[in-house]
Amino acid sequence: MPHRIPPLRAGHSLQLLEGSAEYFPALVTAIDAARQEVWLETYILDFTAASAEVVWALERAARRGVSVRVVVDGFGSGPMPAAWRERLLEAGVDWRVFAPVGRFGVLTPSSWRRLHRKLCVVDERVAFCGGINILDDLHDPNHGPLPAPRLDFAVQVTGPLVAQVRAAMLRLWQRMRAFEALRRGGLSGALTSLRASRPAEPLPRAAPTARQGSRAALVLRDNFRHRTNIERAYRRAIGRARSEVIIANAYFVPGRKMREALINAARRGVRVVLLLQGRYEYFMQYYAARPIYGALLRAGVDIHEYSPSFLHAKVAVIDGRWATVGSSNIDPLSLLLAREANLVIEDAGFAQALRARLLHAVAQEGEPMEAEQYAQRPLRQRLLERIAQVVMRLALTIEGKRTYW
Known part of the structure; x- marks a missing residue:
């Protein structure tokens, strides 16, 4: 039976962001201010032009001891360039690929269920949600340079929803770890992985204000x-x-x-x-x-x-x-x-x-x-x-x- 649509909750501050020209600077600013953790999910993570600025911010955060977890889709994102793979691995970025495409590509129906979400949470303080990939507005992986920026939007949000976004990303992370453990060690390995990755205590947050929002x-x-x-x-x-x-x-x-x-x-x-x-x-x-x-x-x-x-x-x-x-x-x-x-x-x-x-x-x-x-x-x-x-x-x-x- 379908779950009911969640009710609207008050107390949020929202900022509309248009295109990577507005989204990336806001994302980089939030990541550079991170003290404890950064969670990022995206369908496409590209390393061309302005999108590299976001990846550099992730690397900087990991090098100063912030827990950085990234999930990309196995079809939407191509192989990571070797130089970037070495840098991010050395920095300590925890990188996962959702449903890597097998030898038959998307010809098998099981491969059609993709991770298309674009979410980010920093320190359970600020979250981002929208349609914008980590992909420069003027670059397309299939069509090359674009004549004008693609039209797309995201939202920067603070308030009660930030914890919900983090919880949704954590659930996916746990399931991915459990499936990886199942492939490697069978059912016992999956159960062990789930027990080991139970949700941590929520991060400390500022007391809510009286503003309705x-x-x-x-x-x-x-x-x-x-x-x-x-x-x-x-x-x-x-x-x-x-x-x-x-x-x-x-x-x-x-x-x-x-x-x-x-x-x-x-x-x-x-x-x-x-x-x-x-x-x-x-x-x-x-x-x-x-x-x-x-x-x-x-x-x-x-x-x-x-x-x-x-x-x-x-x-x-x-x-x-x-x-x-x-x-x-x-x-x-x-x-x-x-x-x-x-x-x-x-x-x-x-x-x-x-x-x-x-x-x-x-x-x-x-x-x-x-x-x-x-x-x-x-x-x-x-x-x-x-x-x-x-x-x-x-x-x-x-x-x-x-x-x-």
């Missing part, structure tokens, strides 16, 4: 207790929308229930605006998304495609007061298979700041998709769309997720 919740998606929480949080907020829904999402292939929520909102008079990927990045996500546009356009949904660079954001603002920022796309990989983490926020000031940035991108950097233009798209494009959808449906059938559509 922003209301927020950490919403996780995994394959255990939190299988549908992020999608349900989206659908609940869309279902309650009264005036406006704005969503910016990189890989947008919503299932039946999500499509119905958006269509129903538009039909009851809510302004629904979607900012979606306009540049070709990956075949499946690019072409499987477009057949969905038709029903949305007919319902009155405004669709704009972002094309100055890659859109990588996974954010939404509803009625100017509810917002979410995180790692989860609105597609089957994120909503059904990958480990994801979003912050859900109720704070008018934060929501309005994000809303203003999204509306600027829609007006100045997005190309509107007109219903007539969509209906006249070339036959070749329709064929590629059909192929992408068939392949995606087949993959979902193999995973036992046929009801998504």
